[in-house]
Amino acid sequence: MIDDPYERCTPSDELVAEIADHYRLGEVRGSADLGGSWTTNIKIDTADRVVVARIHRHWTSASRLHALQVARSAVHAGGVPTVLPIRDQRGNTFNRLGKDRLVELEPYVDWDTRMNTPELFRIGFPVLGRVHDVLRTTPVPQAAESVRYANHVHSWRAAELTQLGADRMHWWQDDELHRFADDVVRHIDQVTAREAELADDQLRQLAHGDFWDNNVLFAGDRLAAVIDFDFMASRWRIDDLALTIYFWLLEPGRGLPDEHDQQQARTFVDAYDSGTELPLSRAERLALPLAIARQPAWSVGRWVLGLDDDQARSHARSSAREFPVAAKVLADLDDWQRALTEK
Template sequence: MTVDRAPVPPRVVPSAGLVESVVAAFSLPRPVHWLDLGGLWTTNLRFDYADGSAVVARAHRGLTPPERLLAIQSAKDAARRFRLPVPAAIPAPDGRGWSTLPDGTLVEVEEHIDWDTPMRTFAFLHKGFAALARLHDALRTLQTATPVASPPHATYLDPGQVVDGVCRGASRMRAWGEPRFSALADDVQRHCEAIADKEERLRHDQVRQLVHGDFWDDNVVFRGLQLAGVLDFDFLGERDRIEELALTLWFYLLEPGNNPPGDVQVQQVRGLVNTYDQSSALSLSDAERERLPLALARQPAWIAGGWLPALADAGARAQAADLAARLPTAEAILDDLTTWTSALAR
C-alpha cells in the first residue's frame, strides 16, 4: 500500500440489470427477490428463491483484477480446510470461481450464510479471537507467487510509511486554514512520530503473513452463540499478523463505554490476546506482545496518512472529523504505555 494512489473506481451500482447479468453469467435461476446487502468495497446482492434458499453475488470494483480475486478465493478455501465457516464459491459454467460481465465487472457467487449477531461485544470477540488464530494458521499454509497487497483505502498503513504519510495528511489539514484542523494536524503528527521512534527496536521477531484485513463487526457473524461465518476477505493482504489483532482491538475500544480505555479494557484486551495465543499453532513472540500496544496506538495513522492524502475534499474533511474523535483513545494508550505493555507481556 502506498500513500500516492489513483482515484478508486466507484462501488458497482446495484440494479435489476446487474442481477440479470449475474444470472446469465452463472446460469442461475432467476431469483424471486433480490436485496442489496451493502458493502464498503464490493456490491453484495442476495438472491432469494421460492424454496427458501439463497445465494450472494459479489460485484467487485474495477481495481480488483482476476489475480487478486483468485488469491481471495484461495484464502477462503484454506480457511474452510481449517473448518472455519467461510462460504464456498459457486463456480461459473467454465469452472472458474468468478465471471466477467459484459461491462468488465468481476463477479463471484457464493453460498449464503444465515446469521443474527455481528462481532462487537467482548463475549463474541472472545470466540472470534480463537477463530482468528485458526484463520491465521490457515492463511500461513498458502504459498503465493507474488506478495498480495492490500487494496487502496484499506484500514491499514504500513508502519514504514506512517511518518511520511501522516506528514502529508497533516499538511493537507493545515492547508484548510481552520485552527481546529491545524491543531489536529499537530497532535496526530506528534503522536505518530512518537510511536515510530518507540517501534523501531521491535521490528524483529514478527510474523508477516496473509491476514483477513477487516476482522470485525458483520464480517465475523454469529447465529445464537455459535460462530456462523467469516465473511468479506476483500481487504486481504500481507502484513505483520499483530496488525490484524490491533485493528480488531482498536474497533472494540472505540465502541461506546470502552473509551477512554481503563483497567477493565486493558484486562479485556489481555484476555483476548491470550485467547488468540492459546488457539494458535504459532505462539506470539515476546516482541509481538510488546509491539502490540504501539500498533494499537498507531491506528489513527491509516486515516491521517492513508486516507486524508488521497480522498476528495469532502471525504477528507469527514475523515478528519472522525480522526479528531478517535485520536484521544490512541493518545490514552500511548500515555499509559507501561500499563499496556505489562498487561500484554507473557
C-alpha cells in the first residue's frame, strides 16, 4: 500500500522561519500555502523578493531531485521559460528538512491563467515539442528515468495492473464498482491489444509527465513558465500529449468526445509538430487516441490498487464517472485516427 500519498507538510510559521533562516532570506513579511497535491508549495514574501519553497514527499530522494533539477536547467537553457533552484549560502540547490523531506527554493512566477483551453493548448503544445527535444538530447542522471508515483502506466503493463485494481474493487460490496471493474478490464485489454500492433514504432524518451493546467502557466496569452517536472520519466512521448488531451476531455460541462473534439485534437498535434525537430510519425498519430483511451489504466492500476481503502473507493467512483470518455474514444477509434492522420 502507498504510505499515505496525500500526506503533505502543513505550512506553519515555524516551518517558514526554518526555511527562511536556512536560506538567509531576512525578514519574512508574509507567507501563503499555494497548495499542491504532491509537494507542499509555500509562497514567502521577504523585504527584497518573493520566492516559493517546494517541500517534497519522503519518497523523493536526493538523486531524483538532482535529476529533476538537471532536466529543468536543460529545458531553461533550451529556451523554455521555467524556474531554476535558488542556491543557499553554501551553494546547495536543495536541503533537508528533518529526517526525510527535501526542500528547494525557487523564484515566484507571476501568472494569471492555467493551460486548460484549446486556445492555450495551441500555444503550449509547440512548447511541449521543444521540451521533448531537450529531454531527448540532453544527458540527464539515471534517476530521471523512473518515478515512484505518477498518472501513468506503460502500455505493456496496463492490462496487468488494471486487472489487479479491478480485483480489489471486486472485494468491495458495491455492484456499480463491480460493473466498472469488469468494463475497464475489457476496455484496457482491447486498447493494449491494438497498441501492441504499433508499439515498435513509438518513440520512448524522457517526458514531462503532467503538462497541463497549473503546471503550464500563462500571463495573459504569454507563456510564463513550465513547472513541476515531478512526474517526469521515460515513456512513449505520445503519453504526454494523451494525458493533456484526456484531462481536457474530462473538463466539467463537457459531453462525450465528438467529431469537433477530434478536429481540435488534430490542431493540438499539428501545433506540437510545429515546435519539435522530430514531428510525430504516422504510427505515433495512429497510437495517440489509443493512448488517450488507455488513461483509466493508471487511475485503476495505480491509485485504486494502491491507496488506502476509503481513498481507493472514492477514487474508483470518480474513475467510473470518467470512464465513458475513454470508452467513447475507443468506440470512435477509426474516426480519431482518420482525423489525426489525413492530410
